Amino acid sequence: MRQRLTIILTFVVIIGLLVLLNTLTYVKDDQTRDMEFAPNRSTYHSGATGTRAFHDLLNESGYKVIRWRETAEKLPGSSGALISTFVVVGETQVRFTEEEAQALHKWIASGGRLVLIDRNIESYLLPKSQGWSIGFTGLSLPDLDTDPADTKKMTENVTAFQPVQPTALTSGVTSIMPSRFASRVTIASPIENAPATGTTAEEDDASAFAVEITEDYSTDSPAPITHITDENGALLLDYSYGHGRVVVLSDPYIVSNGGIGLNDNLHLAINMLGYRDGVIAFDEYHQGRGISRNAIASYFAGTPVLPLAAQFVLLVLLVLWTNARRFGRPLPLPHVDRRSSLEFVASMAELQERSRAFDLAIENIYARTRRVLARYAGVDYNSPRSEIAERVALRSTINRHKLETLMRQCEEAINGAPMNWRQSIDLVRRLREIERDLGLQMRSREVRQAAENI
Numbered sequence: 001m002r003q004r005l006t007i008i009l010t011f012v013v014i015i016g017l018l019v020l021l022n023t024l025t026y027v028k029d030d031q032t033r034d035m036e037f038a039p040n041r042s043t044y045h046s047g048a049t050g051t052r053a054f055h056d057l058l059n060e061s062g063y064k065v066i067r068w069r070e071t072a073e074k075l076p077g078s079s080g081a082l083i084s085t086f087v088v089v090g091e092t093q094v095r096f097t098e099e100e101a102q103a104l105h106k107w108i109a110s111g112g113r114l115v116l117i118d119r120n121i122e123s124y125l126l127p128k129s130q131g132w133s134i135g136f137t138g139l140s141l142p143d144l145d146t147d148p149a150d151t152k153k154m155t156e157n158v159t160a161f162q163p164v165q166p167t168a169l170t171s172g173v174t175s176i177m178p179s180r181f182a183s184r185v186t187i188a189s190p191i192e193n194a195p196a197t198g199t200t201a202e203e204d205d206a207s208a209f210a211v212e213i214t215e216d217y218s219t220d221s222p223a224p225i226t227h228i229t230d231e232n233g234a235l236l237l238d239y240s241y242g243h244g245r246v247v248v249l250s251d252p253y254i255v256s257n258g259g260i261g262l263n264d265n266l267h268l269a270i271n272m273l274g275y276r277d278g279v280i281a282f283d284e285y286h287q288g289r290g291i292s293r294n295a296i297a298s299y300f301a302g303t304p305v306l307p308l309a310a311q312f313v314l315l316v317l318l319v320l321w322t323n324a325r326r327f328g329r330p331l332p333l334p335h336v337d338r339r340s341s342l343e344f345v346a347s348m349a350e351l352q353e354r355s356r357a358f359d360l361a362i363e364n365i366y367a368r369t370r371r372v373l374a375r376y377a378g379v380d381y382n383s384p385r386s387e388i389a390e391r392v393a394l395r396s397t398i399n400r401h402k403l404e405t406l407m408r409q410c411e412e413a414i415n416g417a418p419m420n421w422r423q424s425i426d427l428v429r430r431l432r433e434i435e436r437d438l439g440l441q442m443r444s445r446e447v448r449q450a451a452e453n454i
Contacts, residue, residue: 011315018311034149036142036181041090041252042287043067048148048258051089054269055282063274068281069291072100075107084278085113090252091120092286101125109242115272117249119183126248129241132189132223136250138232139183148258154179160263161228161235169227169236169247169271176228176235177262182251184233187224228268236268247272358424359414366410369431372440373407385411396438406430 034040039049044067046052059065074080086107096104105127108114116125120136147153158180163170224239238247253259255269273280284290370388374381377391385407393400410427413419434440 014315015312019308035144036146036148036154036179037144039090039148039252039256040287041256042284042289043282044284044289046257048256049090050257051252051255051282053257054255054260054266057266058270058274058280061270061274064279066279066281067284067289069284069289071285071290072096072107072283073103075112076103076110080107080112080281082279083107083112083281085115085273085280086283087115087117087273087280088125088283088286089117089255091118092283093288094286094290096122096125096286098124105241108244108246111243113245113247115247115249117252117255119181119250119252121248127241127246129224129239129246132187132239134224134237134239134248135186135188136183137186140181142181148253148256151258151262154181154253154259155262156180158182161230163227164229165227167225167227168275169238170268171271173264173268173271175263176254176265176268177259178235178251179253179259182235182253184230184235185226185237185248185250186233187226187237189223236272358419358421359416362410362419362424362427363414365428365431366407366414369435369440370407372435373438376438376440392438398434398437403434406434 034047034049036049040047041049041051043051043055055065055067068083068086070079072086075083075086080086086104101124104114104125108127120139123133123135126134155177158178160175160177162175163173222240224237226234226237228234228236235251236247236249238245240246249255249272254265260266260269370385371381373388373392374383376395377383377388379388379391386404389400389404389407392398392403406427410431413424413427
């Protein structure tokens with residue numbers, strides 16, 4: 001047992017050292033420097049450029065929020081049936097394909113709501129409604145030294161924006177504070193979008209697709225509505241597309257962890273996403289957080305669990321490989337006495353059973369029981385059994401006649417009366433019951449002697 005304990009303790013120490021080593025050498029992705037030049041707009045990211053605070057606040061406020069980790073082509077299907085608002089924040093790590101953009105436009109036209117938050121959005125991702133189109137201007141790129149956690153630097157020389165009209169998106173909003181890198185959204189009318197202006201082939205294809213969608217869902221599509229703007233252009237607008245709507249915000253800093261607490265930025269963000277019933281889905285697939293084929297590996301990705309599991313498997317394989325291998329000179333096996341301490345007793349019991357010497361077995365047990373009964377009754381061992389039974393009955397609830405009869409049957413069996421194994425077992429059982437009822441336990445000396453013989 002001591003050897004096994006040593007082996008177990010050795011394994012515990014080795015595993016503890018491995019855990020400590022992994023803990024000291026493991027560095028989370030979030031501990032790397034967060035830069036506005038290369039932001040991470042994922043809802044999993046707790047840095048200044050991430051959107052985890054906004055996601056968690058919506059979730060804790062009772063809104064139905066999920067992280068969408070599938071391709072956008074599944075939105076028009078059963079997977080997106082419960083999605084009412086689809087949110088794409090910042091420049092995505094994975095580019096939207098043409099098929100995804102078309103599926104997204106179809107989902108919007110059927111009644112969905114798309115919220116795009118970025119300083120420059122690809123034109124093919126923005127559906128054109130009745131010829132209206134939007135663009136971006138005044139884009140200013142941050143440099144490598146721009147710290148998104150420094151609020152003063154991010155909003156340097158920026159004046160708070162105020163809503164230009166009371167709408168559902170600006171309800172309760174007094175002012176918002178964008179970053180100094182916010183772009184402006186421009187609106188082009190159907191006349192300005194005429195072929196004479198020289199549109200590109202990509203824009204012509206997008207327009208053709210938009211016309212096809214709006215024909216399937218024939219509704220009025222007025223001009224885009226600007227909610228927050230200045231002399232350089234709009235910061236927030238939305239427009240209808242089929243039965244759905246598209247909301248465009250030209251600065252992701254407003255909903256990021258670093259800027260959502262400024263002015264009424266949080267109130268505006270909730271208005272954009274939370275005024276409709278249904279599920280709000282944040283796009284994580286194009287942030288590089290798509291579901292992998294191995295769900296377990298994806299769940300534990302970025303944690304030390306997988307390396308720890310690999311090291312544990314390596315230890316198991318090492319133990320199996322070294323099993324029964326010798327390290328050093330061969331030693332003789334220790335001599336172990338295989339005789340049981342009760343071997344004599346077992347042998348005698350088997351001998352008495354084979355010879356049907358039940359009288360000897362009863363004699364061994366009855367002699368001790370008679371001795372303790374005489375001690376309990378306060379008489380001599382050789383006293384008549386009637387006297388012993390009478391004295392025991394006076395001091396207990398044992399029936400004198402039954403006790404005397406039991407003693408007589410045992411003495412008759414000892415003196416040679418016919419007896420089978422069932423009757424002998426019954427007599428022994430009754431004797432043990434008498435001892436138990438009277439609480440007649442062995443004396444300490446007998447207990448000690450019995451323990452020494454085992």
